[in-house]
Amino acid sequence: xxxxxxxxxxxxxxxxxDESPKWRAxxxxxxxxxxxxxxxxxxxxxxEQTELIKRGVGQLTDIVAKEIFAxxxxxxxxxxRPELTAPVVRSFVEHHLDQRGGSQKLYxxxxxxxxxxxxxxxxxxxxxxxxxxxxxxxxxxxxxCIAFMMQIYRRIGIxxxxxxxxxxGDPESREKYKSVLRDYLKPNFEELSELSQKRFEKxxxxxxxxxxxxxxxxxxxxxxxxxxxxxxxxxxFELVCxxxxxxxxxxxxxxxxxxxxxxxxxxxxxLTSPDLGSQDALAGGGRYDLLVEEIGGQPTxxxxxxxxxxxxxxxxxxxxxxxxxxxxxxxYIVTLGGxxxxxxxxxxxxxxxxxxxxxxxxxxxxxRAQMKDANRENANYTLIVGDNELEKGEFTLRNMKESEEDxxxxxxxxxxxx
RNA sequence: GAGCCUGUAGCUCAGUCGGUUAGAGCGCUAGUUUGUGGCACUAGAGGCCGUGGGUUCGAUUCCCAUCAGGCUCCCCA
Numbered sequence: 001x002x003x004x005x006x007x008x009x010x011x012x013x014x015x016x017x018d019e020s021p022k023w024r025a026x027x028x029x030x031x032x033x034x035x036x037x038x039x040x041x042x043x044x045x046x047x048e049q050t051e052l053i054k055r056g057v058g059q060l061t062d063i064v065a066k067e068i069f070a071x072x073x074x075x076x077x078x079x080x081r082p083e084l085t086a087p088v089v090r091s092f093v094e095h096h097l098d099q100r101g102g103s104q105k106l107y108x109x110x111x112x113x114x115x116x117x118x119x120x121x122x123x124x125x126x127x128x129x130x131x132x133x134x135x136x137x138x139x140x141x142x143x144x145c146i147a148f149m150m151q152i153y154r155r156i157g158i159x160x161x162x163x164x165x166x167x168x169g170d171p172e173s174r175e176k177y178k179s180v181l182r183d184y185l186k187p188n189f190e191e192l193s194e195l196s197q198k199r200f201e202k203x204x205x206x207x208x209x210x211x212x213x214x215x216x217x218x219x220x221x222x223x224x225x226x227x228x229x230x231x232x233x234x235x236x237f238e239l240v241c242x243x244x245x246x247x248x249x250x251x252x253x254x255x256x257x258x259x260x261x262x263x264x265x266x267x268x269x270x271l272t273s274p275d276l277g278s279q280d281a282l283a284g285g286g287r288y289d290l291l292v293e294e295i296g297g298q299p300t301x302x303x304x305x306x307x308x309x310x311x312x313x314x315x316x317x318x319x320x321x322x323x324x325x326x327x328x329x330x331x332y333i334v335t336l337g338g339x340x341x342x343x344x345x346x347x348x349x350x351x352x353x354x355x356x357x358x359x360x361x362x363x364x365x366x367x368r369a370q371m372k373d374a375n376r377e378n379a380n381y382t383l384i385v386g387d388n389e390l391e392k393g394e395f396t397l398r399n400m401k402e403s404e405e406d407x408x409x410x411x412x413x414x415x416x417x418x
Numbered sequence: 419g420a421g422c423c424u425g426u427a428g429c430u431c432a433g434u435c436g437g438u439u440a441g442a443g444c445g446c447u448a449g450u451u452u453g454u455g456g457c458a459c460u461a462g463a464g465g466c467c468g469u470g471g472g473u474u475c476g477a478u479u480c481c482c483a484u485c486a487g488g489c490u491c492c493c494c495a
Contacts, residue, residue: 010487062493066419083495112495117419119489128495195492211492259494281495308495336453369448371455379455386453400455 011116011124021324022316026309027109029155030129037148039107039131044087046111050077056086056295058262060202067114069124080113085263085288085304086295088132093297103135107148109309121279121311130285130306134292137301139239142267142287143247149271149283149305150249157321158273158312161282163250165269166257167237168205168286169229174265177228178204184223192218208256224255233266240267263288267303275318276311283307330417332374333360336367336386343385347410354418374400383413 008014015023034041050070057064069080081087088106091097097104109129118124131148133141146163153161169177181204189197193212200207208219229237244251251269259268268286276282285305292300316323331351333344344360351358359377361370367384374382384396384405397413398405408416 007486067493114494116493117490118487119491122494126495130495209493261494278490279494283495306495311495334454366448367453368451368455371453373455375455382454384454388453396454398454403455405454 011118025324050079127309132304134302143243164254263291328378332379340385
């Protein structure tokens with residue numbers, strides 16, 4: 001390969017013209033479905049204060065410990081956002097969105113950045129869409145959030161997935177459970193994996209998430225958090241499950257589901273797909289009732305999820321789902337000679353004015369080459385203009401799909417195609 | 419941070435058991451039709467065979483290093 005001087009950074013990708021239609025198609029679906037759910041879009045800066053992410057996501061998480069892109073400029077510490085829950089909550093607090101009344105039903109689409117080793121389904125710049133419902137502790141909010149997530153995949157036609165849910169409890173339940181879990185693991189502490197040993201004190205629940213073979217035996221028989229939930233959290237979880245059943249959303253309760261961010265409380269859920277390979281999470285989320293206060297707002301319950309767009313595309317490819325139709329243009333004006341070329345250039349806006357997409361050759365090519373180009377551009381019609389047509393005021397309109405052509409005045413063509 | 423794998427035309431890949439001008443398919447340009455696309459045929463453009471060093475009379479081919487990329491672990495979307 002001839003050496004390129006400038007390339008994208010590792011794990012970062014251009015979305016090229018052949019790819020961009022499917023991105024737009026997905027974005028359109030998200031916007032449309034969000035509108036049906038009455039979610040409102042929020043857009044926040046790519047850069048946030050480093051401290052926000054550290055506080056919001058958690059100092060001990062892998063994301064903060066080793067995956068953030070951060071730099072200092074002047075007196076400010078900047079970080080490329082690794083996720084959007086903390087920034088959205090920051091915005092909610094900063095702009096007093098609670099004053100709009102009710103609960104805020106927000107959604108977002110955009111790029112995130114994590115400094116990980118890239119692999120299939122994992123890039124350094126990647127894209128998520130997601131929802132944050134801030135201001136409600138009702139299980140209805142949890143379930144609407146999940147329902148929205150599922151609706152996106154249902155509409156696209158991805159059906160082959162597994163929705164897992166769990167409750168990670170409220171602080172009171174969790175402290176109780178953590179000590180039970182430590183007591184359970186303690187006799188075998190030395191046999192746990194190195195990583196699990198590190199997590200034992202500060203975050204023993206993450207041990208449940210371990211994939212280390214030596215941990216599995218202990219995880220299998222570990223006490224289950226559901227048995228230690230207090231009444232409120234237990235009722236909350238029961239209701240979430242009940243509502244999901246009522247909505248006929250299939251799920252499995254996974255007592256080992258523990259999510260990576262520190263801010264989760266009560267409901268946690270994850271959508272995985274067997275079509276993705278190693279990085280199999282399509283989307284994940286949960287409730288974070290303490291985060292708003294942590295970031296400096298009034299105590300405010302909230303729930304949300306984030307979904308990976310690249311991973312959704314991988315699943316689409318595996319399932320042969322085309323999100324966007326092939327490109328096409330209504331009219332390609334083929335010109336012969338200088339007068340015709342000028343006519344073509346001035347006719348383009350007249351067609352476009354009537355909502356007809358139109359283009360022509362920019363390279364002064366032969367008619368044959370223009371026809372080939374029209375074919376490549378997937379033109380529905382070619383409008384062929386030479387001296388004959390200019391004289392008569394009637395132009396040849398060729399239907400490229402049917403391979404038939406006829407003569408029309410320009411008004412006739414516009415009437416036919418508009 | 420660790421493991422495995424790969425670097426030959428725009429893309430996907432052959433190939434040289436080390437030896438004069440490095441190949442295919444697709445794509446691109448043009449022609450066969452100086453007013454007509456998709457099919458076909460013909461021609462053309464496009465590669466210091468990732469980079470540096472070593473072995474050798476000779477390296478794209480062997481060895482070492484380096485850079486880049488991919489997959490996997492970890493973790494997450």
